[in-house]
Amino acid sequence: MDKSEESASALSFTDNISIAWSKIDYQPDEAHLALVNESNESFLRAVSAISEFSKETSDSSNPALSQELARLDLKLNLLLDLVGQLIYSQLDIPDISRVTVSSAQVDWQDGSVPEPGSIVFVQVYIQRGTPKPLCFYGEVVSSPDDYRRGWARVRYLGLSESVQVWLDKLIFRHHRREVAYRKSSSP
Structure with missing residues (x-):
C-alpha cells in the first residue's frame, strides 16, 4: 500500500448499523459493477444532500426564510423517519452489528462471517431510517485468525471513481x- 492509499484508508467511521453479505461464485463483470456503481452514486448523493441541507440553510442572509426552511427540514426529516420505520418493519433488515467503514474496506464482527479469499456481495445500511443499503462486491481479506474470531474485513471491488469520491465524503x-x-x- 502506498502513502496515498494509506492516508485515504486511515479515515473511517464506526457505527452500529445493519450489514448483510452473500458469497458469490463468480467474478463480477463490468455490467454488474456498473449497475451497482450507478445505484451507489445516486444513493450517496442523496445521503449527502440530506446531510448538508441544514448547514446550507443556516447561512442564509434572510433569517425568516432560514427559519422557515429549517422548520420544513425538520418536518421532512420526521416524515422520512416515519416512512422509513414503516418500511423497515416490512423488510427483512439484518440485525445491527458494529461496522467500520473506510475508504478501502468494511470491517465487522458477527457470529457468521465470510471465509478469507472469497468474493461476496455486501449490503451496508449506512443511513439510519433509510431502508436502502450501500451495496458492493468485495474480496474477503480477513486473516484466518480474524475469521476464527468472527471478524470480517472486505475490500471493495470495482468501485467507480465517482462512487469512491462520494464514499470518501460520507466517511x-x-x-x-x-x-x-x-x-x-470530554471534560
Missing part, C-alpha cells in the same frame, strides 16, 4: 461528527 462527514462528539463529551 469524512461521519468521522468529523465522531471527533466533534468526542470533544463535546
Whole structure:
C-alpha cells in the first residue's frame, strides 16, 4: 500500500448499523459493477444532500426564510423517519452489528462471517431510517485468525471513481461528527 492509499484508508467511521453479505461464485463483470456503481452514486448523493441541507440553510442572509426552511427540514426529516420505520418493519433488515467503514474496506464482527479469499456481495445500511443499503462486491481479506474470531474485513471491488469520491465524503462527514462528539463529551 502506498502513502496515498494509506492516508485515504486511515479515515473511517464506526457505527452500529445493519450489514448483510452473500458469497458469490463468480467474478463480477463490468455490467454488474456498473449497475451497482450507478445505484451507489445516486444513493450517496442523496445521503449527502440530506446531510448538508441544514448547514446550507443556516447561512442564509434572510433569517425568516432560514427559519422557515429549517422548520420544513425538520418536518421532512420526521416524515422520512416515519416512512422509513414503516418500511423497515416490512423488510427483512439484518440485525445491527458494529461496522467500520473506510475508504478501502468494511470491517465487522458477527457470529457468521465470510471465509478469507472469497468474493461476496455486501449490503451496508449506512443511513439510519433509510431502508436502502450501500451495496458492493468485495474480496474477503480477513486473516484466518480474524475469521476464527468472527471478524470480517472486505475490500471493495470495482468501485467507480465517482462512487469512491462520494464514499470518501460520507466517511469524512461521519468521522468529523465522531471527533466533534468526542470533544463535546470530554471534560
